[in-house]
Amino acid sequence: MLGNTFGRMFRVSACGESYGDALVAIIDGCPAGLEISDEYVQKELDARRPGTSPLDSPRKETDQVHIFAGMRDGFTTGAPLGLIIYNVDRHDIHVKQYFDVKDMVRPGHAEYTYMIKYGKYADWCGAGRASGRETCMRVAAGAVAKKILEQQGIKVLGYVKECMGISARKLTFEDIEKNYRANMINCPDDEAAKKMIDRVLEIKDEGDTAGGIVEVIARGVPAGLGEPVFDKLNATIAHGLMSIGAVKGVEFGAGFAVGSMKGSECNDIPYVGDDGKVHFRTNRAGGIEGGISNGEEIVVRVAVKPTATISIDQDTVNMAKMENTKLEAITRRDPTITARLVAVAESMVRITLLDHLMMWRGYDSVQTFEHPW
């Protein structure tokens, strides 16, 4: 495995498994003098923590984070931050449950590919590194990025836009902010949220799980972020979001709808506003043009697949015996992870935006010319 570091300038490296001792992230590139605390990071972690609602897995992880390196007297020192979360809810009974099915391919999970790639050495317990538990460290690192971005006037918010065909009404950034994380499905449109929750609980009762669509909006991003050609802002945000386990699609602005649009319908028309600055009449581009932020809100959506673990028997393969068999219904599971994924998606967007901000400032600052903004 070789993909456990993300970012070039604000650089997150992580390790840890579902049933290992602990999860750790090292954040390199964090500037000195940032006031941050375990509590600040904890607040973000609590937003993705399981076991807090009937929509989540009943696994009880406290996810208590501690910054064990890179700090002195409440401020970052410039040294890399080290963050650690100990796994606490890993009792023998759960380990045994996983051991009993360790040769079975759990459909929709990464077992098969891990078995193929790592052979009999693949971690068979609780999905190992492929478990959603690793996303703790994305959120922890995202919290550090959030703190820095806030000082730069950049806000990133996510919410569940759609779940099993039920869509939130069109929401502005203000709408989202006002009703942020207000219900267990993380949809600021309370009416739609109620329908979504009812639908998920219905599906839960069937022993099944539900997918959804999460939208993340970033406001206050200065025009100019993004490194063409290959590291366009949308390309690296897509990289980060698509690296979240359950994500199967990423789209910006008008997204897949552009496939049926004419140029005259798709182009965002600029105009000089009363403030003497350029604005756009529409935002089909999702705030990014030519791979560079244009000052409008960055709007990105991800498709979240339904939790693979279901409470229904499934056909599968026993890899040790190489024979077809049945995998019995599993009860400990998330009816949907869409709501919890919001915090993870926000985090990846934050980390990526900050990384780009640092890259841009890096070279831009050595050659001073008058920027027209």
Add this chain to the structure above:
Amino acid sequence: MLGNTFGRMFRVSACGESYGDALVAIIDGCPAGLEISDEYVQKELDARRPGTSPLDSPRKETDQVHIFAGMRDGFTTGAPLGLIIYNVDRHDIHVKQYFDVKDMVRPGHAEYTYMIKYGKYADWCGAGRASGRETCMRVAAGAVAKKILEQQGIKVLGYVKECMGISARKLTFEDIEKNYRANMINCPDDEAAKKMIDRVLEIKDEGDTAGGIVEVIARGVPAGLGEPVFDKLNATIAHGLMSIGAVKGVEFGAGFAVGSMKGSECNDIPYVGDDGKVHFRTNRAGGIEGGISNGEEIVVRVAVKPTATISIDQDTVNMAKMENTKLEAITRRDPTITARLVAVAESMVRITLLDHLMMWRGYDSVQTFEHPW
């Protein structure tokens, strides 16, 4: 700008603008002993070349590529490959046309963001580095990757799956291969292709342009490619595809449809086939599970926005005067770039697959254990 290198092991660096002297790519990490020629690379380039059909821009670029470094007697030497394409169709009349509108924001183009990021130094001619011309070098590098992948039994094919609401029928890999690049819209379903072409020409007559959706399928990819957590195979493929100028969305397998699916509908069920190997009854995962290829076909789709340049007057802003104005209709343009984008998308998938293959082989080969495949 800092994003002109792609890949960690098979590493492409590129430069060059729409109206500069030449485009160059340096390919590092190419093994020695590969038999390749200018002609082989040219064949792929011809598939994205403009001016060959009424759906394309009339710009006449021959796109003649020459491998000027890294070769001896028809074989690669292990030294980095250098590939060059000189721009030939850049006459004074065109330069003047661009000069005349150099302070105007062309809606849907990268002008505004480049002006903001690079100030008055941004290249005003033909979109500069933001022009689609840079994709030549993606295709050239993709051709080198193709040659290597072929020897590994990996085939990557793309086609236009949808255009302005008209969809190709469900196509197998064999269908696509049989009718590959057979018509000017690059849709192997001739019937749908005809409708698409008619629709695009209609839109062209309106002075407008058309979007579409391209699907790329990779067959023969061994199970095991992909580096969790952050560099999952889907994440890096998404990075590469989303870095193509006109792409606004990327999805794998069932894609955005997973948002309305239950777990029991979404999970791909494995079984032991007659060949004694594991297969899956469906491919909603698009060939990637847990960020690692599972041996099934990799299926990815990208949303391509309509060409921004249209033959209709548009409101816009003159950045020098900071006032609202009109941009006149432009005649030299692609009615749709969807068909030409196929070769570019295939190339990004090829480059990424090869990069992953090298990464995996790199560490896997230093620790030999019996792989179960």
Add this chain to the structure above:
Amino acid sequence: MLGNTFGRMFRVSACGESYGDALVAIIDGCPAGLEISDEYVQKELDARRPGTSPLDSPRKETDQVHIFAGMRDGFTTGAPLGLIIYNVDRHDIHVKQYFDVKDMVRPGHAEYTYMIKYGKYADWCGAGRASGRETCMRVAAGAVAKKILEQQGIKVLGYVKECMGISARKLTFEDIEKNYRANMINCPDDEAAKKMIDRVLEIKDEGDTAGGIVEVIARGVPAGLGEPVFDKLNATIAHGLMSIGAVKGVEFGAGFAVGSMKGSECNDIPYVGDDGKVHFRTNRAGGIEGGISNGEEIVVRVAVKPTATISIDQDTVNMAKMENTKLEAITRRDPTITARLVAVAESMVRITLLDHLMMWRGYDSVQTFEHPW
């Protein structure tokens, strides 16, 4: 700070300070199926541990390492390894000692540059991240690399070649191996070692400290490692070695002596040996030609400066008051770190060799031709 990751394929990221809670390393790119244990890593750590001889600092750190991630049942799983060492010897009395001189520049230390770079936020306790304690994690990661290299038949050994003008006699690899780590100065020539130790103890009594020269030899490195042009094997080894705090110079083979040599004196003459293979009559190149290993022993030396902390009063500056002042003699210190640095230098060579092996195998394996070896 942005330099806490080393390696491209075998990739070590680290964090932790002298007086922080713990030091952690994340090792990405470690193959699955490697049998390794805390004990194996501990053995290497014990070779750099302070407080074991009168030549070391009396600081009592047990340096107990634990691999907390990436393992299952004694084997690596392919997931990144996480290694942790808790700092234990950090009592209030020591913290207070550092607090009392926190505004003073300690000559020869990194305080001044850290104060300038990180301002008042720089960690003032025990040199923070600039302390030699971080080298624990180099050694821990080096132990993992050692285990893998051993299976490839590659052995890396270091020793103190020179100390305060006293040189070891010319030693073969066998000599070093036979008397490896046999005395407290880590010089396999017992006679020279005795003189070195006496000299260092003499200097210690003066309240002063001693420099030295460490040589590292790698045997069994296959010809072919190294990535020209910029990532030559010697260039990346030099990078790794020069990144060790006290190192002021790195040289390969004949090293600085080449400045007074003629070509006819410097060139290593090849010949076909009785085994039908190419050997060289001399090894002035230090086993690397054109940035690529040539199959001979890799021989590299580093110059280690005397410990900066001395038991003699020194003139210095109080940065808070910006005035000249005196820094009093400090008693807790290493009379020389040359002996302890051996393990660190070996580790950096091991990590770099393994990284190159993986890079080479990565691309070499996708294009099979008959290698002439």
Add this chain to the structure above:
Amino acid sequence: MLGNTFGRMFRVSACGESYGDALVAIIDGCPAGLEISDEYVQKELDARRPGTSPLDSPRKETDQVHIFAGMRDGFTTGAPLGLIIYNVDRHDIHVKQYFDVKDMVRPGHAEYTYMIKYGKYADWCGAGRASGRETCMRVAAGAVAKKILEQQGIKVLGYVKECMGISARKLTFEDIEKNYRANMINCPDDEAAKKMIDRVLEIKDEGDTAGGIVEVIARGVPAGLGEPVFDKLNATIAHGLMSIGAVKGVEFGAGFAVGSMKGSECNDIPYVGDDGKVHFRTNRAGGIEGGISNGEEIVVRVAVKPTATISIDQDTVNMAKMENTKLEAITRRDPTITARLVAVAESMVRITLLDHLMMWRGYDSVQTFEHPW
């Protein structure tokens, strides 16, 4: 080969061989608005150009550079710079000469290692990518870095400090600047230079070649550059310098002499100068402490081996026949490359300094605190 890119933020990728069509460098991360020209870059290239003195190879390369991408109207646009040099002096007679000895290992050259690594596909003509010709592109890229550094008040100068045992007297930065590039050996001490030249010409008459030592000094580097732990300023400068073909050693400040120094002799004592700033009474550290620049001059030396090509018969191996044989004297060669290497070493230092400046500015600028300088 996978090492043809250098730098993280100011990033140089290069390709091209001794007897290929051309050498190209792509420079990514160059800010927009930099005024630069072919002529400016050419001036630096002329300083390393062969055939200008009796100390050089008689190969007549004009080394005419052209910036073919990334420019508009004399200023950089922010797009990556593309620089090209066509090889002109590669006549059939020379190619034939190389062909005739293509199976012979030329002692001291990279042939053997390239043959082993790349097999029969290794470029046999004029050392291919391993030729010193690649250093053109280091110098071209270094010229761009020079232009940017100048605006930041940073000057980097190199000179030949020692040649065949003859040393220049102690020279200040002003001495070097005053007599910079004033003689054919690039030693600003004219008296020593004369002796060096006489000695090299004597050795040339013997058919032999001469080594030397080059020192590079950087003045005006602000305190604060360098990224601990692994990317210390000295570590990355050493990486860059050691990647130059003929370099066998790198040392900073007191360098290898520290091995015989006591702490009290080695520590640089700081004091508050009349300007109210901190200075150091000595510079044994070579301007870098803890991997970070301290504001003093950065002083680094490299050991340059004598040219491997000599005009004396040498024993060697014919790899095709795998038998011992003789390599005849070769007349076309550099009596010493030490003088020409100065420009290359300066360039690597410049590129590295600029890269660090951009990295530092990148993260430092997102967290504003009052720096004490």
